[in-house]
Amino acid sequence: MIEIQDLTVRAGAREILRDISVSIPRGKWTCLVGPNGAGKTTLLKALLGMNAYSGTIKDNGVEVFKDSKRNVAFVPQSPQIPSGMSVAEYVMLGRSKRDGWGKESTKSRALVSEILRQTQLFGMQSQLVIQLSGGEMQRALIARALAQEPELILLDEPTSALDLHHQIAVLNNIEMLKDRGVTIISTMHDITLAAMYAENIVVMRDGRVSLSGPVSEVIHSPELKDAFDNRISVYTLDSGRPVIVAAKDSSSEREIPQKEV
């Protein structure tokens, strides 16, 4: 479990996160959802343990900023793209914490080629990362995170700015991590996709957590709608899968029989 107690994060005088207390299960995929400005990214970064916070964030019982051995991968929404670096070198950076910076073990090289294959980047390994398209860059980021063999991966909007086809490809790549027992925490603006892949949802609003729990419980809750000012509608498909769309009025939940394509 990752236990967060009375977490407050400030930027200057402003409190971005206020007295958050929530537990996030390990080995599962947890999605942080909420409107823009709710503090999702800030919570994600706090879980990394790099920036100052008050309160406690304990991962396996250890305060996150004190644990230098913790192997956490971070996939930002808009990465800094290094100039002059090839795709293979970029993915290899994920091995730095294990091998030491600038060193490449034989095991790492084999692992990286395997990952490049899994993420459909194998033909592009000597291309410069700066020349990659949005979808390819996102895959390169995921590939680097895979190379890290992390215990926890934090992803900030991993599917934003991708078309549907690439969204699914990236989410499937992330799901591979879950199958290996990695804890996944991501923010996602598309709640339908979040409900499709994640097992747990944390609903945020105005720097607070309004609800958290398994997808099935959270998705039909009034708190989720409230977080979005009742401007969303939740439909349930025949398969039982929820679909969340924007609503003009504050209409309540409806059951409309539909066939899934």
Added chain:
Amino acid sequence: MAVALLLGVGLLGVSFGPIHLHFDQIVKTLVGAPGGLKGQDRTLLLDLRLPRVILAALVGGALATSGAVYQTVFRNPLADPYLLGVAAGAGLGATLAFTTTGGNVYGLLPIFSFVGGILAVLTSFFISGKFFAEPNTLLLSGIAVGSFATAIQTYLQQRHSDALRPVYSWILGELTAANWRVVGWSSIYILSSIAILISISKQLDGLMLSDEEAYSLGINPHRLRIIAVVAATLATATAVSASGLIGFVGIVVPHLVRGLTRRVTNRSLATIAFAGAAFLVLADLGARTLLSPAELPIGVITAFVGAPFFLFVLRNRRMVR
């Protein structure tokens, strides 16, 4: 290869000048074998040309390495080592040395410009507030401090028009004051700074990513940025106080090496250091011999090469990627 290049141009550098010295005699003199240079020629080699070539190599190595590191730290391919106000601060220090001491300025000039350069960078750090939390803020405060120092410098020059000429020639860069004493103190700062930068060069890859990514890969980005910028600034300030403002080396050399090696800039820092050293020794040779016996300011030569190089980079954008 870069080492061989440096030794080669070094030999050219000590050989050519208003008086030509033969290669075999130079080598014999340097290794202490019989048949070496004697009398005035020996003095010319050991006390004038050799310290000058070594100083050019040190300054070139310092500027090229610092330039490459600044480009990585500030994630800007056109960053140069004078960014954080070192140049303007050192310029102000030099102007003060010329205007306040009048006579023998050369004893004080390096100290004044070194202190001026370091003070300017410290002021930039101070103004930018959070130490290195945001590299762009530091960059902007460097520009502000630089403009401020330049304004004072211009004012002082207006008031003391007699200082105009020596300050101007110093701004264009000069290695004429080279002697073993200057080589001695500048080599301590420059070589140790370069050694520090090369030792952290692998981790500098991490600074090309966002801070969160770097942190997740096991790097403390704030601390690494401080070490990198302090070492690069120390090398630059030393180079400036020993030889004035020599432009373009810090931009041209890292990009040239990168274009040739096709590697990420900070992964070839040692090559960049040697290439920078060779470049400046060659530029100094040009400065001494093109209009011999008159001497061109070395900054004219480096800018002469540097400006067309920018056009080349613009036409060949792959190199800045």
